[in-house]
Amino acid sequence: MKGMTIIVKKTTQLIAGMIFMYGIYVIAHGHLTPGGGFAGGVIIAGAFILVTLAFGSDFFKLLKKEMGTTIVESLATIIVVLIGSAGFLFGTNVFFNNFLPKGIVGNLVSAGTLPLYNIFVGMEVAASIFIIFLSLIIFKEESPK
Amino acid sequence: MITYVLCFILFLVGMYGVITMRNLVKIAISLSIMEFSTFLFFALLGYIDGGVAPIVNPADPNKIYVDPLPQALVLTAIVIGLATTALLMAVIIRLYRKYGTFDIREIKNLRG
Amino acid sequence: MELAISVILGFMILGALYSIHAKDLLSAVITCGIVGYGCVLCFLLLKAPDLAIVQIVVESINLIIMVAVVLDSSREESYSKLDRQGYVSAITVFVLMAVLLYFFTVSARSLDVLGKSTLRMAGPYIEGAAAKTGSANLVTGVVFDFRGYDTMGEAVVLVTAVLGVLTILRLKGKK
Numbered sequence: 083m084k085g086m087t088i089i090v091k092k093t094t095q096l097i098a099g100m101i102f103m104y105g106i107y108v109i110a111h112g113h114l115t116p117g118g119g120f121a122g123g124v125i126i127a128g129a130f131i132l133v134t135l136a137f138g139s140d141f142f143k144l145l146k147k148e149m150g151t152t153i154v155e156s157l158a159t160i161i162v163v164l165i166g167s168a169g170f171l172f173g174t175n176v177f178f179n180n181f182l183p184k185g186i187v188g189n190l191v192s193a194g195t196l197p198l199y200n201i202f203v204g205m206e207v208a209a210s211i212f213i214i215f216l217s218l219i220i221f222k223e224e225s226p227k
Numbered sequence: 228m229i230t231y232v233l234c235f236i237l238f239l240v241g242m243y244g245v246i247t248m249r250n251l252v253k254i255a256i257s258l259s260i261m262e263f264s265t266f267l268f269f270a271l272l273g274y275i276d277g278g279v280a281p282i283v284n285p286a287d288p289n290k291i292y293v294d295p296l297p298q299a300l301v302l303t304a305i306v307i308g309l310a311t312t313a314l315l316m317a318v319i320i321r322l323y324r325k326y327g328t329f330d331i332r333e334i335k336n337l338r339g
Numbered sequence: 340m341e342l343a344i345s346v347i348l349g350f351m352i353l354g355a356l357y358s359i360h361a362k363d364l365l366s367a368v369i370t371c372g373i374v375g376y377g378c379v380l381c382f383l384l385l386k387a388p389d390l391a392i393v394q395i396v397v398e399s400i401n402l403i404i405m406v407a408v409v410l411d412s413s414r415e416e417s418y419s420k421l422d423r424q425g426y427v428s429a430i431t432v433f434v435l436m437a438v439l440l441y442f443f444t445v446s447a448r449s450l451d452v453l454g455k456s457t458l459r460m461a462g463p464y465i466e467g468a469a470a471k472t473g474s475a476n477l478v479t480g481v482v483f484d485f486r487g488y489d490t491m492g493e494a495v496v497l498v499t500a501v502l503g504v505l506t507i508l509r510l511k512g513k514k
Contacts, residue, residue, distance in 0.1 A: 108392070113474035116282065116388035118482070120306055124396040131400065155501065159494050166487060180484055184473030188285045193474035199483045203494065207306060210497045211400060214313045214504050218320075218407055221508040225324065230341055231447050232440075233348040237374075239436045240352060244359040246432050247425070250416050252364055252409060256371045259401070260355050263374050266394075270385050271344075273461075276454035280386045281477035283469045292477065293386045294461040295468075299481040301390055303493040309397045310500035316408050317507045323412055329364075 083219065085138030094136040101129040105208075112200040113193045119200040123207030130212050139219050148216050155209035158202045165198055230271060237264040251319050251329045255312065262308045266301050273297035341453055344381055351377040364414045368405045372398060389478050 085091065108115075109122030134142070185192035241264065244257025273294035281295045319329075326334050354373030361367040375398035382391040450456070464481060472480035482490055 113476050113479050114282075116280070116476065116478075117392060118302075118389060118476065118479045120302055121389060121392040121396075124306070124393060124400070128396050128400065131403065135403075152505075155498065159498055162494055163491060166491060180472060186285075187283065187469055187473060187475055193472055193480070194484075196472065196474055196479060196483050199490075200479070203490065206494055207497065210310070210501045213501050214310070215400075215404070217505055217508045218317070218404065221320070221510065222407075222411065224510050228447055228450065228452070230344050230348065230453060231450060232444060233345060233352070235440065235443050235447075237348065237352055237355060239439065240355045240359070243432050243436065244355075247428050248359065250364070252405070253359060253367060253416075255405070256358060256367060259371060260358075260374050263378050266390075267348075267378055267381055270382060270387055270390065271453065273458070274340075274385050274454050275457060276340075278386060280388055281465075283475045283477065285475070292465050294458060294465075295477040295481050296458065296460055296464060298387050298390055298478050299486060300489075302393060302478070302482060303489060305390070305393050305397055307493060307496055307500075309401060310497055312401060313404055314500050314503050314507075316404055317504050320408050320411065321507060329412070329416075 083139045083222070085141065086136050090136050094132060098129050098133050101132070102126060105129060105204075109200050109204040110197070111190070113196050114188065114190070119203035120207055122200070123204040124211060126204070126208040127211035127215075130208070131215055134215070134219070139223060144216060144220055144223075148213065148220065151209050151213050151216070155206055155213065158206035158209065162199065162202050162206070165195060165202070231268070234264050234268045234271065237267075249330055249332060251322065251331060254331075255315050255319065258315070259308070259312055262304075266304060269297045269301050340384065343384060347377050347380055347384075362416060364409045364412075364416060365406070368402065368409055371405070372402055375401065 105122045105125035105128075107122075108117035108125060109119060112118035112122065180194040180196070182194040184194050191197075238261055241257045241259075241261035244260065245254055248254055248257065273296065275291060275293055278291045278293040281292045281298070283292075322334065323329060328334065351374050354370055354377070358367050358370035358373070361370060375394065379391050379395045379398070382388075382394060464485065465477065468477050468480045468485075469475065472484045474480040474484075
């Protein structure tokens, strides 16, 4: 699949980094402002899809990206379940116990394990949506005409 | 009550598309329309007149907040809707490559 | 508020009706975006900013995937005559829709006017949430702390759907 014209390529080079940073900001401040893990994750996936669409698939080695992305997604899901079951060790026998100290409402470092959940769920959602898009492109490339 | 009835009419339009259409892509579009009407109905249930968005400002704590529970349920449902639509599209593109048509009656007759 | 949401819902119904009956498949897919982006306006009017952010990006990705599937084929729908089987199914659907609409109208009279009623768990969740979870965003506190099981279930459903897509769209096996 060929890329797009040179205007689109130059604009993507300028903007894609800012979209990625905005996604990380929405994930990190998920317990203070609207947003959270799911919103930030889909924004990061949108930045990756934009770069792949603008430059075309001849430009990257897509199969290596697909293998690396599946590893990221599986690891993030396993870590979410591990943090949830770590509530067994500290405190009562309750799943998803919020066991880290809670702090003052409104600070960046507050609300126990919530920022950790936000980060790993965001990574997993971004990896899932990017894998769906990549497998569609690889299918179109590999199929015989 | 008029908004609840209009939401249900949107759901019925989607159901009409799923039952009577013969093209696979239009069946997938109608399924997506049915999902959107359900999200809107949930968000309508939780609205309170004169409420603000549910973000607590620590300097000014006593206000009327909109109910956060239906919003939490819809938040995960939106992403799951995307995943199921993508899975349906993958099956559709494989069927097109094998049979050459999007029509469900011809695919049923071929029985390859 | 009711008037604004009713007008936007009216546009969404018209857009959905056009999208189902369009002759060209690419027009049908793009007109499906009316329903999605109208939902974003309704979410902003109902004071739900988290949902608006997620819905606008997910709708764009949905449109990209559908256009990628449609552009791969011939884009027309080449049959539109109703034969006998089509008539039977159309009449059945209209009778079913009339019955369902009547019963829904009867049972929606037990719902209160828009904006005046509260659900049962609204009070306990709002009062205790900022102190018990420590987060200023109440929706994040409910999603990850009070309802953590649902979030774990959602993560597992996403992994399963991606597993299904990878299995279906794989042409060459490993050597």
